[in-house]
Amino acid sequence: MPTVSMTVNGKSVSGEVEARTLLVQFIRENLGLTGTHVGCDTSQCGACVVHVDGKSMKSCSLLAVQADGAEVTTIEGLANGEELHPMQEAFRNNHGLQCGFCTPGMVMSAVDLANNNKNPSEEEIREWLEGNICRCTGYHNIVKSIKEGAANM
Amino acid sequence: MYDFNYHKPGSLADAASAIAGAEDGKLVAGGMTLIPTMKQRLAAPSDVVDLGGIGDLVGITVGGGTVTIGAMTTHGAVAASADVKGAIPALAELADNIGDPQVRNRGTIGGSIANNDPAADYPAALVALGATVVTNKRELSAEDFFTGLFDTALDEDEIISSIKFPVPEKAAYVKFANPASRYAMVGVFVAKGSDGVRVAVTGAGDDGVFRVTEMESALAGNFSPDAVSGISVSPDGLNSDIHASAEYRAHLISVMAKRAVAAAG
Ligand SMILES: Cc1cc2nc3c(=O)[nH]c(=O)nc-3n(C[C@H](O)[C@H](O)[C@H](O)COP(=O)(O)OP(=O)(O)OC[C@H]3O[C@@H](n4cnc5c(N)ncnc54)[C@H](O)[C@@H]3O)c2cc1C
Ligand code: FES
Ligand code: FES
Numbered sequence: 001m002p003t004v005s006m007t008v009n010g011k012s013v014s015g016e017v018e019a020r021t022l023l024v025q026f027i028r029e030n031l032g033l034t035g036t037h038v039g040c041d042t043s044q045c046g047a048c049v050v051h052v053d054g055k056s057m058k059s060c061s062l063l064a065v066q067a068d069g070a071e072v073t074t075i076e077g078l079a080n081g082e083e084l085h086p087m088q089e090a091f092r093n094n095h096g097l098q099c100g101f102c103t104p105g106m107v108m109s110a111v112d113l114a115n116n117n118k119n120p121s122e123e124e125i126r127e128w129l130e131g132n133i134c135r136c137t138g139y140h141n142i143v144k145s146i147k148e149g150a151a152n153m
Numbered sequence: 154m155y156d157f158n159y160h161k162p163g164s165l166a167d168a169a170s171a172i173a174g175a176e177d178g179k180l181v182a183g184g185m186t187l188i189p190t191m192k193q194r195l196a197a198p199s200d201v202v203d204l205g206g207i208g209d210l211v212g213i214t215v216g217g218g219t220v221t222i223g224a225m226t227t228h229g230a231v232a233a234s235a236d237v238k239g240a241i242p243a244l245a246e247l248a249d250n251i252g253d254p255q256v257r258n259r260g261t262i263g264g265s266i267a268n269n270d271p272a273a274d275y276p277a278a279l280v281a282l283g284a285t286v287v288t289n290k291r292e293l294s295a296e297d298f299f300t301g302l303f304d305t306a307l308d309e310d311e312i313i314s315s316i317k318f319p320v321p322e323k324a325a326y327v328k329f330a331n332p333a334s335r336y337a338m339v340g341v342f343v344a345k346g347s348d349g350v351r352v353a354v355t356g357a358g359d360d361g362v363f364r365v366t367e368m369e370s371a372l373a374g375n376f377s378p379d380a381v382s383g384i385s386v387s388p389d390g391l392n393s394d395i396h397a398s399a400e401y402r403a404h405l406i407s408v409m410a411k412r413a414v415a416a417a418g
Contacts, residue, residue: 002159018156019156019157019158019159019201020154020155020156020157020191022188041192042189042192043185043188043189043256046253046255049255055229055258056254056255056258057255057258057259058255058256058259061184061185061188061189061259062184062188062259063159063181063184063188065159065161065203066181066184066203066205068161109254109255112254113254128254130252130253130254130335131252131253131254131255131256132253
């Protein structure tokens with residue numbers, strides 16, 4: 001079986017995996033980081049978004065072996081101890097979640113947007129969320145959260 | 154997904170021998186099409202050869218009136234490239250409207266054209282701009298490359314290394330996107346270059362991308378939206394599905410063509 005090594009949330013990790021193991025399986029099952037969710041498993045919903053070498057990607061559509069040697073950040077890697085990341089804090093302030101299932105992917109996607117655009121317009125935010133589906137909120141508060149989170153980053 | 158042997162060669166030559174030596178091998182680029190297909194068990198290769206370790210396949214260069222894009226260059230990189238925006242803005246814009254940001258961060262131009270999905274965007278750009286597909290074995294014109302639905306002229310063990318686009322005088326791409334997937338229900342790429350005008354349509358043909366020569370000759374004499382507004386395309390040979398009938402797609406081709414000519418200016 002192939003061995004994979006990568007940096008996840010700043011820590012070096014490695015493990016033996018079957019070649020067919022998805023990155024999201026490696027993160028959830030091997031590393032026990034269950035903040036990254038699987039919604040659709042068909043690359044539509046974005047619940048599984050993590051950062052790979054600084055860019056947001058759908059970890060259900062990436063093999064763990066393809067991320068060998070990469071720097072991965074999951075939702076667990078954002079907060080600084082007890083202090084929430086500004087994007088997490090903004091989701092809390094603006095009631096940007098209801099059931100919370102889509103939230104880790106929304107936040108990771110939003111952080112990628114804000115890294116390149118400190119002041120995204122409502123339209124830019126809505127376009128950026130093309131790959132993130134929420135079945136609860138109707139998106140309005142998510143958009144508000146991302147505007148505030150980006151400004152505070 | 155069934156398990157497979159995984160290979161990550163560091164050069165094009167090693168990738169070619171890995172794929173030639175495999176019993177039933179598949180190349181993987183961004184994996185945005187292949188991995189979902191393997192999950193559904195519609196593909197079950199014995200070996201997967203990852204092109205992600207070959208640095209030579211990534212990158213964009215401009216020179217001598219040509220934009221050359223490495224096969225492993227992501228849609229996101231094409232969309233963000235100042236070189237592409239400067240030389241062929243329509244191509245950067247096309248890449249920026251593929252799928253969603255996460256798909257654009259993984260999906261590649263080589264993977265998109267090798268897959269030749271009838272609703273994919275890039276095939277229209279390659280055909281309208283008269284691009285050349287460079288592989289580890291030869292060079293092919295875009296029209297010889299795309300041979301039909303999910304079909305290309307590529308041999309089993311042939312690997313695309315880059316695509317060469319001649320810089321046009323003017324060009325534009327307009328798509329009527331499926332509101333759920335963002336794939337083209339109809340997309341029309343219009344380009345005016347040194348050897349005339351080309352109009353290429355994706356999303357509509359049941360055999361993949363095709364040219365509308367009647368619009369091309371009309372535009373050669375008069376490059377204005379009015380020149381194409383009177384030209385209707387026959388629904389014969391166009392797709393009918395839950396998203397749109399062949400008649401509706403035929404109508405959209407004229408509308409998108411008119412808008413593309415207007416956008417090209
Ligand atoms: C949610 C979603 C939305 C999408 N929306 C759009 C859209 O709006 N428009 C659009 O055009 N596309 C869309 N796509 C498809 C996307 O653009 C894919 O990235 C693309 O079709 C395949 O590229 P890839 O690099 O991921 O290829 P892969 O999935 O890795 O490979 C696809 C096929 O190409 C072969 N291949 C890959 N690279 C090479 C090479 N260098 N030489 C020879 N063969 C090769 C592989 O063997 C495989 O058969 C979407 C995909 C998803 C998941
Ligand atoms: S679980 Fe990955 S996109 Fe839905
Ligand atoms: S908060 Fe429930 S899916 Fe988005």
